[in-house]
Amino acid sequence: MRVAWAILRKDAAVEMRSREIVYTTVFFAASCVLVFAFALVREGRAMPDAAAAILWIAVAFSGTLGLGRTFERERYTDTLRALMLAPSDRPAVYVGKLLGMLVLLAIVEAALLPLIALFFAAPITASPLWLAALLAAGTLGFASVGTLFAAMLVRARSRDVLLPVLLYPITIPVIIAGVRGTAAILQPVPDEAMARFWAALLVFFDVVFVTLSLWTFEPLMTEQ
Amino acid sequence: MTRVFAPLACLAMALFAAAPAVVANAPAEATMGLVQRIFYYHVPSAMLMFVSAVVCGTASAAYLFRRSAAADRLASAAGELVVVFGLIVLATGPLWARKAWGVWWDWDARLTSSLLLWLMFAAYLLVRRYGGPGSEKLAGAMALFGMANVPFVYVSVNYWRTLHPKTSVIMTLEPGMRSAFWFCVSAFALLYALLLALRLRLEERRAEAEALFLALDE
Numbered sequence: 001m002r003v004a005w006a007i008l009r010k011d012a013a014v015e016m017r018s019r020e021i022v023y024t025t026v027f028f029a030a031s032c033v034l035v036f037a038f039a040l041v042r043e044g045r046a047m048p049d050a051a052a053a054i055l056w057i058a059v060a061f062s063g064t065l066g067l068g069r070t071f072e073r074e075r076y077t078d079t080l081r082a083l084m085l086a087p088s089d090r091p092a093v094y095v096g097k098l099l100g101m102l103v104l105l106a107i108v109e110a111a112l113l114p115l116i117a118l119f120f121a122a123p124i125t126a127s128p129l130w131l132a133a134l135l136a137a138g139t140l141g142f143a144s145v146g147t148l149f150a151a152m153l154v155r156a157r158s159r160d161v162l163l164p165v166l167l168y169p170i171t172i173p174v175i176i177a178g179v180r181g182t183a184a185i186l187q188p189v190p191d192e193a194m195a196r197f198w199a200a201l202l203v204f205f206d207v208v209f210v211t212l213s214l215w216t217f218e219p220l221m222t223e224q
Numbered sequence: 225m226t227r228v229f230a231p232l233a234c235l236a237m238a239l240f241a242a243a244p245a246v247v248a249n250a251p252a253e254a255t256m257g258l259v260q261r262i263f264y265y266h267v268p269s270a271m272l273m274f275v276s277a278v279v280c281g282t283a284s285a286a287y288l289f290r291r292s293a294a295a296d297r298l299a300s301a302a303g304e305l306v307v308v309f310g311l312i313v314l315a316t317g318p319l320w321a322r323k324a325w326g327v328w329w330d331w332d333a334r335l336t337s338s339l340l341l342w343l344m345f346a347a348y349l350l351v352r353r354y355g356g357p358g359s360e361k362l363a364g365a366m367a368l369f370g371m372a373n374v375p376f377v378y379v380s381v382n383y384w385r386t387l388h389p390k391t392s393v394i395m396t397l398e399p400g401m402r403s404a405f406w407f408c409v410s411a412f413a414l415l416y417a418l419l420l421a422l423r424l425r426l427e428e429r430r431a432e433a434e435a436l437f438l439a440l441d442e
Contacts, residue, residue, distance in 0.1 A: 145369065148365065149362075149365070149366075152361065152362045152365060153362065155357075155358050156351075156355045156356050156358065156359060156362060157354070157355065157356030157357075158354050158355070158356070161354075162350070162351060162354070162355060162362075165347045165350055165351070166347050166351065166362075166366055169340055169343040169344040169347050169370070169373075170344065170366075170369050170370065170373055172340055173373065173376035201376070204376075205376055208372060208376075209369070209372070212368070212369065212372055216288060216365055216368065219288045219289055219361075220288065220361050220362075220364075220365055
C-alpha cells in the first residue's frame with residue numbers, strides 16, 4: 001500500500017508541474033458534452049435519459065484518453081521499466097496507477113456534472129448520494145480494467161487504437177449499469193430501488209474485475 | 225492425427241450433405257412453420273460458440289499462469305472459431321427474428337450478450353493480428369476478462385428486458401424434432417473439432433518453422 005501511495009504521489013507531482021493531462025482531459029470531456037448537446041437537444045428539450053447517457057459516454061471517452069496519456073508519459077521516458085524493477089510487489093504498481101486514474105476521473109466527473117445539469121436540465125441534486133455511489137462504482141470498474149490494459153499496451157505497436165478496441169467491449173456492462181442507474185435517479189421522480197440494483201451490480205463487477213486484475217498483473221507485466 | 229482426419233472430414237461432409245434432408249423431414253412447428261427450421265443451424269452454432277469461448281478463455285489462463293506455448297496456440301485457434309461460429313449465429317438469428325418477432329434485431333439479453341461475446345473475440349483477433357510483439361499475453365488477458373464478463377452482460381441485459389426463447393426449449397422438443405436437432409448438433413460439433421484440430425496443426429507447424437528459422441540464425 002505504501003508503494004501504491006508513493007506512485008500516486010509521484011504521478012501527482014509530475015502532473016502538478018504541467019497540469020497537462022487534467023486540463024486536456026477535462027476540456028475534452030466538456031467538448032464531448034457540447035457535441036452531444038448540439039446533436040440531441042432539440043427546441044430546448046433533450047431526449048429522455050439523454051443526460052445519463054452522455055454523462056457516461058463522456059466519462060468513458062475521456063477515461064480512455066486519460067489512460068492512454070498517463071502511460072504514454074511512462075513510455076516516453078522509459079520509466080515503466082524502472083517501476084517494474086523497483087523492489088516491491090507488482091500489484092502495488094497497479095494499485096498506484098489505478099488510484100491516479102480514479103483521482104483524474106473524479107476531477108473530470110466533478111466538472112461534467114454541472115455541465116450536464118446546465119445543458120440537459122438534469123436534477124443532479126435530487127439524490128446526490130446515489131449519484132455519487134453510482135459514479136464511484138462505475139468509475140472504479142472502468143478504471144480497473146482500463147489501467148490493466150493500458151499498462152499492457154505500453155509495449156504494443158498500435159496502442160492508441162487497441163486501447164478502446166479492447167476496453168469498450170469489456171466495459172459495456174459498466175456503461176449499461178451506470179446509464180440505467182443514473183437514468184433512474186435523474187427522472188423527475190427518482191427511482192432509488194432501481195438505482196440500488198444497478199449500484200449493487202456495479203459493486204459486484206468491481207470486485208470481480210479488481211481481483212482479476214491484481215491476479216493477472218504480475219504474469220502479464222513480466223517480460224519473457 | 226492426419227490418419228483419422230480425412231475419414232472424419234468425409235463424415236462431416238456427409239453429415240452436412242444429409243442435414244437439409246433431415247431438417248426437412250422433421251415435423252413442422254405449429255405456430256412458426258418453415259422459419260422455425262433455422263433453429264437446427266442457429267442453436268448448434270451458438271452452443272459451439274460458447275464452448276469455443278470457454279476453451280479459449282481456459283487456454284488463455286493456462287498460458288498466462290503456466291507459460292505453456294501449446295495453450296496459447298489452442299487459445300488462438302479457439303478464438304478464431306468463436307468469431308466464425310458467432311457469425312453463423314448472428315446471421316441466422318435475425319433471419320428468424322424478422323419472421324417471429326417482426327424485427328431484425330432487439331436489444332434482448334441473449335442477443336446482446338452474444339453480440340458482445342462476438343465483439344470481444346473480434347477484438348481478441350485484432351490484438352493478435354496487429355498488437356505486434358508480445359501481443360499473445362495481451363490477447364490472453366482479453367480472453368480471460370471476456371470470459372469473466374459474460375455473466376455480467378447477461379444479468380444486466382436480462383434485467384433490462386428479454387424476448388428470446390429460453391434454453392428449456394431444447395429439453396421439451398418433440399421426438400422428431402429432437403433427433404433432427406441432435407443430428408445437427410453432432411454435425412456442427414464434428415466440424416468444430418476438425419477445424420480446431422486443423423488450425424492447431426497449422427499453429428504448431430508455424431511454431432516449428434519459427435524455431436528452425438531461429439536455429440538457422442544462430
